Amino acid sequence: MAEPRPPDITPAGDAPSAPPALEPFRASEPLTLGVELELQLVNTHDYDLAPYSDEMLRLMARLQWPGAVVPEMTSSMIEVSTGVCRSGTQVLEELTQLREALLRCADKLNIAVVGGGTHPFQLWHHQRIYDKPRFRELSALYGYLSKQFTVFGQHVHVGCPDPDAALLMLHRMSRYIPHFIALSASSPFVQGQDTQFDSARLNSVSAFPMSGRAPFTLSWQAFEAFFARSTRTGVVRSMKDFYWDIRPKPEYGTIEIRVFDTPLTVERAAALAAFVQALGAWFLQEQPFMPQEDDYMVYTYNRFQACRFGLEAVYVEPATGRHQPLRDHLLATLRGLAPHAEALGAGPALEMLARDVEQGANDARWLRQRQSRERLLAEVVRQGAQRFRGPQGRRS
Structure with a gap:
């Protein structure tokens, strides 16, 4: 039997369709937050991943909760997201409500919900692609990588007032990618082995051809030109096709930071969102530095260090080339953000x-x-499942 043709390739003789246009950037309230969490569904027999996303979605549909709950690439995953939040405190309130609804449904199914960036011992070839057109297309295109993409991340959206401000915010945030990785790292085990990485999850993301970092441009007009060139190749149809560490989301009026592993608790997830918001406030109110293309000369090295060593990583300051412990730079950053954090209720x-x-x-x-x-x-x-349940469920 002939193998299926990968999606989005025009057969010989067919007229190519017009390249899609980039969606207009919808301005949003600056520094508003939205958080997405990809979560593990495990059985309570041997705590391996369990394909219960359909059942969870049906039960969740009967309950009241903020935000949204949707399937993910494989059927042992589920994604929850908040609505538009104005503070880390509101993020925590909404994630707590979502957690309680998830736990009620999971308890009825005799399964558990767990955080973490990877499941420590699941076997990728046992996973099932969720039956949804986009996931089937991705599976046809990426083959086994799609099942290996059974990894779990936290995404944080930050509201931006206009598209140029979004790109400026994106490239300023890029200096803090190692900080985000080290603080959220929760994926040391893969396929039953200690990888020696604090965040092994990002190695799976890096396997995709459209991963990495966004092109350096500070004007939306130039970004639109880049997108047009990309779509003309037929490789890209929408912003969803870019798996960048941070990408613009014009339909929401945000940038989306995608390097966080899913934390083990919603409390930590909300704290990470509060950190992002405080950084954004510092950028907007003080304009502390202007990003440069040369910032990215150390980007891959800093990213690797944070994935491999977590809080024990070495950080190379992009502007000066100075090497220092990431832990020291993180502490200085957190302390320097204190006034902005206090104003946001994120202290x-x-x-x-x-x-x-x-x-x-x-x-x-x-x-x-x-x-x-x-x-x-x-x-x-x-x-880990007990830890996810919150303070009342942490008996270990």
Whole structure:
């Protein structure tokens, strides 16, 4: 039997369709937040991934909760998202409501919901592609990479007043990609092995051809020209086809930061969103630096260091080339943001993150400590499920 032709390739003799246009940028209230969390569904027998997304979606449809709940690439994943939030506190309130609804449904199905950027011991070839046209297209195009994309991330949207401001915000945020990775890292185990990475999840993302970083441009007109050139090749149809670390989302009037591993708790997820918002406030109110193309000379190195070593990484300051512990730069950043955080009601969230940085504590460390003690990854996942339930559910 002939193999299926990959999607989006025009057969010989067919007239090519006109390239799609980039959606207009819809201005949004500056610094508003939206958070998406990709979550693991596991059985309560051996704590492996379980294909229960359809059942969860049916049960969730009967309940009241903010935001949205949708399927993801494989059927052992589910994605929840907040509505438009004005603070990290509101993000936490909405994620808490979503968590409680998820747990009610999971308990009825005798399964568990878990955070973390990877499932520690699932086998990629056991996963099922969720039956949705876009996911089927991606599976046909990317083959086994689609099932290996059973990884779990947090995405944070930040509202921007206009498209040029969005690009400026995007490239300023790019200097802090290592900070985001180290704070959220929660994927040390893959296929039953300790990868020696704090965030192994991002290695799966990097396998896709449209991953990496956005092109350096500070004008929306120039970005539209880049998008037009990309769509003329037939490789790109929409912004969804770019798996960049940060990408514009013109239909929402935001930039979307995509490098966070899903944390083990919604509390940490909300704190990370608060950190992003405080950074954005600093950028808008103080205009602390103007990004340059040369910033990206150290981008890949800094990103790798944070994925590999987490809070113990080396950070190269883009403007000066100075090498320093990422932990030191993170602490200085968090302390410098204190006035903006206080104004946003995010002071406690950033203080929590700073305490963790001082102690070298992230979720990857927590997972490794549990595995060192238990010597059984299934028990680590069980304890992760208890941790996700919140303070009342944390018995381990």
